[in-house]
Amino acid sequence: MEELALIDLLERFGSTIYSDPHGCYSLLRSESPVQNVVLPDGRRCHLVLDHAGARLMLSSNSVSNQRPGSGDSHMLESDDPRHSMLRQTIAGTFSKSGIRAMTPAISHIVDQQLALLPEDEDVDLVPTLARVVPVLVTARLLGILPEDEPRLSRWTTEFLATDDGARRMAGARAELTDFISQIFEKRHPVDGNGLIGDLLARPRRSGVTDDDLIATITLLVVAGHEATVNLITNAIWCYLSFPHVAQALAAGTADVDDLIAETLRFQPPLTLSSSRYLTRDLELSGTALKGDGQLVIASFASANRDEAKYENPDLFLLGRRTAGHLGFGSGAHRCLGDGLAIAEARCVVGELIGRFPDMSHREETRWRPSCISRSQHSLVVRLDGGAPGSGTARGHQRESRPMQNSPEVTEQIRSIVLEVLHDSDGTTTEADLELDTDLRGYLGFDSLSIMYVLSTAEERFGVTLGDAELMTSTMSVRVLASYIEAALARQSTRTPTVNHPNAPVGEML
Numbered sequence: 166m167e168e169l170a171l172i173d174l175l176e177r178f179g180s181t182i183y184s185d186p187h188g189c190y191s192l193l194r195s196e197s198p199v200q201n202v203v204l205p206d207g208r209r210c211h212l213v214l215d216h217a218g219a220r221l222m223l224s225s226n227s228v229s230n231q232r233p234g235s236g237d238s239h240m241l242e243s244d245d246p247r248h249s250m251l252r253q254t255i256a257g258t259f260s261k262s263g264i265r266a267m268t269p270a271i272s273h274i275v276d277q278q279l280a281l282l283p284e285d286e287d288v289d290l291v292p293t294l295a296r297v298v299p300v301l302v303t304a305r306l307l308g309i310l311p312e313d314e315p316r317l318s319r320w321t322t323e324f325l326a327t328d329d330g331a332r333r334m335a336g337a338r339a340e341l342t343d344f345i346s347q348i349f350e351k352r353h354p355v356d357g358n359g360l361i362g363d364l365l366a367r368p369r370r371s372g373v374t375d376d377d378l379i380a381t382i383t384l385l386v387v388a389g390h391e392a393t394v395n396l397i398t399n400a401i402w403c404y405l406s407f408p409h410v411a412q413a414l415a416a417g418t419a420d421v422d423d424l425i426a427e428t429l430r431f432q433p434p435l436t437l438s439s440s441r442y443l444t445r446d447l448e449l450s451g452t453a454l455k456g457d458g459q460l461v462i463a464s465f466a467s468a469n470r471d472e473a474k475y476e477n478p479d480l481f482l483l484g485r486r487t488a489g490h491l492g493f494g495s496g497a498h499r500c501l502g503d504g505l506a507i508a509e510a511r512c513v514v515g516e517l518i519g520r521f522p523d524m525s526h527r528e529e530t531r532w533r534p535s536c537i538s539r540s541q542h543s544l545v546v547r548l549d550g551g552a553p554g555s556g557t558a559r560g561h562q563r564e565s566r567p568m569q570n571s572p573e574v575t576e577q578i579r580s581i582v583l584e585v586l587h588d589s590d591g592t593t594t595e596a597d598l599e600l601d602t603d604l605r606g607y608l609g610f611d612s613l614s615i616m617y618v619l620s621t622a623e624e625r626f627g628v629t630l631g632d633a634e635l636m637t638s639t640m641s642v643r644v645l646a647s648y649i650e651a652a653l654a655r656q657s658t659r660t661p662t663v664n665h666p667n668a669p670v671g672e673m674l
């Protein structure tokens with residue numbers, strides 16, 4: 166078997182591996198669907214980059230989730246039959262009816278948090294909403310008492326670790342485990358209506374110990390929290406960053422479920438799978454791997470942008486077929502909490518957008534420097550949109566909001582497009598250029614012309630736009646003008662402390 170050359174991701178890509186993992190993985194994938202890498206956190210592994218290979222690996226019985234030589238662990242680090250036994254112990258809570266039963270509580274929590282947000286000043290939605298709702302839902306799910314919520318909140322905040330924050334996270338995890346242990350030892354009270362109370366009350370499957378249940382509950386808090394925070398943050402970020410999303414929601418041609426599904430594909434909250442170990446020889450997308458116990462990891466971020474699986478994978482397209490995305494993993498260890506996570510994200514994002522459709526983004530995007538967890542440091546917005554006297558009212562519906570561009574910006578874009586047309590021998594005439602004309606079709610799907618329009622617009626307005634992500638199927642004069650206006654608005658609120666020279670243009674929007 167041919168040895169793959171070793172690629173140190175940080176050495177090869179620098180901090181771009183954090184700011185633009187998709188670009189880095191796309192390059193690696195084009196070289197080989199399976200690479201031998203050193204991850205930024207120091208682990209050396211076979212990294213599976215293509216969709217077909219990742220799915221195969223995640224459901225293969227030639228890999229084990231249990232580290233060679235280690236003892237019993239939680240379900241994500243166990244193989245069958247132990248894995249199934251632990252999973253089935255709590256599966257009912259995450260069933261469709263279990264999630265339905267949680268929905269009123271989720272709505273209530275979201276309502277309360279939204280009511281606390283200031284509407285006419287800048288507010289960071291990460292600490293005030295995206296982080297708060299999942300922790301309160303988890304507390305309710307488990308039956309953690311209200312007086313213990315601040316502790317749970319502190320621990321979960323520590324879990325939002327970067328690659329270099331592992332020690333802090335380990336400390337928080339130990340404190341959380343200790344806290345859950347005290348509940349199981351009946352030294353600390355719990356609400357009997359939650360999952361923990363239920364596990365304490367009902368007869369145990371044979372073979373399941375207290376330690377197993379304590380590890381399971383700890384896993385639920387750790388595994389569920391950060392990914393849900395990221396999904397909520399990323400979905401709001403996509404809404405703020407791609408004007409065609411707001412347009413489609415306003416026009417009713419797409420809904421919040423489409424937004425969440427495409428966010429999970431386009432910007433998966435967790436970019437890498439957990440560790441797997443090769444126990445038997447396995448061929449993945451033409452690469453033969455030895456069953457020698459080596460580490461193998463799937464890149465969800467890469468697989469979800471694999472052009473063999475999704476057409477135009479770098480475009481954020483509402484309503485595309487997202488089925489098969491790996492945002493929740495695949496195979497026996499596929500996320501157990503997917504339904505709960507979607508219910509939370511749907512409620513938070515849907516309510517936020519429904520109430521504040523005009524909210525505006527007030528800062529540049531700063532991705533957290535993690536190779537596993539994908540989301541922004543902060544999401545500073547102005548809920549009333551920031552326009553003087555805009556006074557967004559509660560219950561305001563998107564449908565009532567037509568998209569208004571400034572006439573100056575619109576006219577400039579039209580003139581740039583017409584410039585291109587005059588230079589080409591195309592048969593299209595100026596008279597055809599309506600506000601909603603699809604520019605790609607209009608310019609004959611000539612990518613050089615599109616690039617010219619974008620770069621000229623950037624130059625004239627002195628802003629930075631993302632190219633690949635901008636070229637959506639609905640890139641019209643109207644949409645392009647909105648991008649320019651959003652970039653201009655951000656520029657005027659930019660603070661000097663925001664500085665990330667390595668972020669590529671596509672990711673800064």
Ligand code: HEM
Pocket residue numbers: 223240241242252384385386388389390392393396433434435437438439440491492493494495497498499500501502503505506507
């Ligand atoms: C958007 C939010 C979430 C995302 C993107 C997500 C993603 C994932 C992924 C990718 C895996 C598989 C990891 C692998 O195979 O290596 C996983 C497993 C798991 N997730 Fe989630 N998760 C989310 C929310 C939750 C929530 C809310 C819970 C529960 C409260 C949860 C509980 C679990 C558990 C228990 C596993 C292990 C399943 C097993 O080993 O059989 N997750 N999650």
